[in-house]
Amino acid sequence: MELQSGKASRKSVELTIYNDFTAVREVRGLHADSEIDCLAIKGLPAGIEAESFFIKGAAVLEQDYQDGIMDKNRLLKKYVGGLVTIRNAEAGSEIKVRLLKAEPDFIGEIMETGEILINPAGDLILPASAEVVPSESAFFCRVESLQGDAEIELYYFVSGLSWEANYIAELEGDELLLNGWITIRNYIGADFDNCRIKAVAGIFNRVEAASPLQEIGRHSAKNFSHELKPASFSEGIVYSLDGIFSLEESVLKQVKFLRGQRAGFQKIYRIENRNMNASVQLQFISAVGGEAHMPLPAGTIKVYRRSNEEELEFIGEDRISHTAAKRKISVMLGEAFDLTNESFEKSRNLTGGFEYVTFIYKIKNTKTENVAVLVEHVISDPIWEMESSTHDYEVKNAHTLEFHVRMGADRTVELEFTYKVKGEKEKNSGF
Numbered sequence: 001m002e003l004q005s006g007k008a009s010r011k012s013v014e015l016t017i018y019n020d021f022t023a024v025r026e027v028r029g030l031h032a033d034s035e036i037d038c039l040a041i042k043g044l045p046a047g048i049e050a051e052s053f054f055i056k057g058a059a060v061l062e063q064d065y066q067d068g069i070m071d072k073n074r075l076l077k078k079y080v081g082g083l084v085t086i087r088n089a090e091a092g093s094e095i096k097v098r099l100l101k102a103e104p105d106f107i108g109e110i111m112e113t114g115e116i117l118i119n120p121a122g123d124l125i126l127p128a129s130a131e132v133v134p135s136e137s138a139f140f141c142r143v144e145s146l147q148g149d150a151e152i153e154l155y156y157f158v159s160g161l162s163w164e165a166n167y168i169a170e171l172e173g174d175e176l177l178l179n180g181w182i183t184i185r186n187y188i189g190a191d192f193d194n195c196r197i198k199a200v201a202g203i204f205n206r207v208e209a210a211s212p213l214q215e216i217g218r219h220s221a222k223n224f225s226h227e228l229k230p231a232s233f234s235e236g237i238v239y240s241l242d243g244i245f246s247l248e249e250s251v252l253k254q255v256k257f258l259r260g261q262r263a264g265f266q267k268i269y270r271i272e273n274r275n276m277n278a279s280v281q282l283q284f285i286s287a288v289g290g291e292a293h294m295p296l297p298a299g300t301i302k303v304y305r306r307s308n309e310e311e312l313e314f315i316g317e318d319r320i321s322h323t324a325a326k327r328k329i330s331v332m333l334g335e336a337f338d339l340t341n342e343s344f345e346k347s348r349n350l351t352g353g354f355e356y357v358t359f360i361y362k363i364k365n366t367k368t369e370n371v372a373v374l375v376e377h378v379i380s381d382p383i384w385e386m387e388s389s390t391h392d393y394e395v396k397n398a399h400t401l402e403f404h405v406r407m408g409a410d411r412t413v414e415l416e417f418t419y420k421v422k423g424e425k426e427k428n429s430g431f
Contacts, residue, residue, distance in 0.1 A: 003036040003146075007043035011151070013195035015161065015247075016238070017184065021049070022161040026154040035147045041139040046189035047160040048137065057152035059144040067137050076102035079126055084108070088122035160188035161247075163199045165299030166254070167320075169282075169331070172306060176265040176284050180258030180296070182241060192247045197255075199239045201297050201322045237295055237322070268330070270374045271341050271361065278339040278363075278373055280316070282331040298322045301331055338366040339373065346416070354420040356387065361415040365407045375403040381421040389417035 005028050014025040030039075039058065050065040079099050086108075087094045097108035097117055106124075108117045163184045170177040182199060186192075241255055265284040272279065282303060298321050304312040316333030323329055346358040361375055379399050386393075386401075393403045407413045 001032075001034055001036045002038040002040055002140075003030065003032050004040040004042060005030060005152075010043070010193075013192050014198070015192065015195055016198040016200060017161050017163045018200045020162075021157050021159050022188075024154070024156050024158055028152050028154065030146070030150045030152060032147050032150075035145050037143060037145060039139075039141040039143055039146075039152075041141065041154065042136055044137045044139070044156070044190075045158050045160070046137060047158045047187075049157040049159070050139075052155070052157035053139060054155050055141065055152055056155070057150065058141070058146060060141045061144065062142040064140045065137075066140070073103045075126070076106070083111070083127070085125040086117070086120045086122050087125055088120075091122075093122075158188055161186055165257075165297040167258070167296075167299060167301035169301055169303045170306070170312065171265070171303065171315075174264060176263050176282075178258055178261045178263060179256070180261075180299075181254045181256050182239065182297075183299075184247065184253045184255070186247045186249055186251055186253070188247075189249060191249050194244050194246060197241045197245055197247075199241070199297070201237045201239070201295075237297075239297060268374060269336060269339055269371055270376065271343075271363070272376045273378075274341070274343045274361075275335075276341055277335040277337065278341065280333040280336050282316075282333055284329055285326060295325050296320065296323045296329070303331060303333060336367075339371065340364045340366075341375075354422060356418055356420050357381075358416065358418040361403075361405075362412065363405060363407065363415065364412045366410060368409050370406070370408050373405045373407065375405055375415060377401045377403070377417075379419065384419045384421045387418040387420050389415075391415050391417075393417070 009028045009030065011027045011029050013027075016023040016025075039055075039060075041055075046067075050067070053063070053065070054060075076099065080102055082099060084097055084099050085094060086097055095117075096111045097120075098111060099106075099108050100116075101107040106117075106119050108120070109115070110117055161184065163182060166181045166183050168179045170179075184197070184199075239257070241257070243255075245253070245255070247253060263284045265282055268281040268283055269278040270281055298319070300317060300319050302317040303315050305315050307313050316331070318332045320329055320331065340363070342362040342364075344360060346360045347356075348358075349356045359377065361377075363373060363375070365371055365373075376396075377400070379401065386395075389403070391403045391405050393401050396402050401417075403415055403417070405413055405415055
């Protein structure tokens with residue numbers, strides 16, 4: 001005997017959302033008045049990975065998956081050998097045909113004449129059959145004898161759910177006020193009611209890439225206030241959303257996890273890649289208020305500051321990567337039009353077997369305030385040694401220098417430095 005289990009038999013749902021797939025755990029209650037040997041598990045999302053499905057709580061001997069998806073060729077195959085109707089409205093005709101072949105060409109036998117018909121014009125009408133056209137996706141599981149009340153757990157993967165963090169930062173004096181949201185998009189082709197949600201930050205190996213997501217025609221946002229609880233999970237971080245949620249199909253849901261956390265910040269002016277304008281960056285530490293030990297998930301951060309009229313003004317946005325607790329975060333806000341740079345190679349001279357290279361950065365500050373500028377310079381030569389510099393600097397890596405330039409309001413400063421590299425004859429020996 002067969003017992004059907006649909007969405008109504010769900011007792012709880014847990015969703016663990018990874019980068020490109022979601023692991024689902026359902027608990028369902030069963031009641032069988034008589035002995036059963038087949039379970040029909042229905043109410044499953046269209047994006048399920050069939051090979052990932054398994055059941056705990058029932059001894060499954062065999063299982064078949066019916067995906068519920070129907071197209072013209074698959075449907076016609078189910079009628080091969082049966083009678084169908086060809087109706088041509090323009091000709092005012094209707095004939096009965098025995099379907100011999102469905103694809104790549106329609107081939108049928110006209111019942112009245114025995115003639116063979118290939119790809120006829122007109123409307124193809126199929127007889128009604130509840131057995132031929134499935135109503136929804138389902139697993140049909142042959143199980144060992146089951147009777148009475150039971151509880152089973154369903155585990156499967158599904159594509160179509162995604163998550164990311166979104167942040168709003170407000171600059172107030174010398175402090176930054178940070179609010180954070182977890183944004184979940186449901187393109188899964190199904191609703192999930194009363195479920196618990198975990199979001200996983202990390203990269204996990206999959207044998208096959210997830211299916212492309214469906215396009216949606218609408219979305220809405222709902223705001224809730226909940227806590228985010230991070231926990232270590234293998235090589236990733238799991239963020240457990242505190243609460244019970246409902247995810248409607250094709251809906252964007254936002255759950256608040258950071259509420260007005262404060263942190264000190266610095267505004268950094270940086271000249272990189274010998275650019276003409278300095279970029280403006282905001283730096284703060286990810287140890288934020290009461291969430292000092294919480295790593296921040298990747299996402300988009302929008303930055304606002306208060307104007308003299310106490311109104312919020314948007315000043316830039318950037319993406320941040322997954323960041324461990326108590327680590328520095330840099331946010332690119334844009335470029336400073338009043339902090340410009342002109343850089344050039346001043347000289348390149350060969351002396352005593354070494355080539356001496358001199359660069360100049362001419363930096364102009366037309367602001368009405370003093371500023372500090374970080375100048376990043378990349379040396380392409382494989383082996384080099386610094387000779388002199390007009391300003392303090394740090395060697396960031398084997399090819400990158402970072403100079404610290406402090407300058408007054410409405411001033412121009414020249415940064416000049418020289419490094420040496422080996423001449424052609426000395427490249428096989430050390431300095």
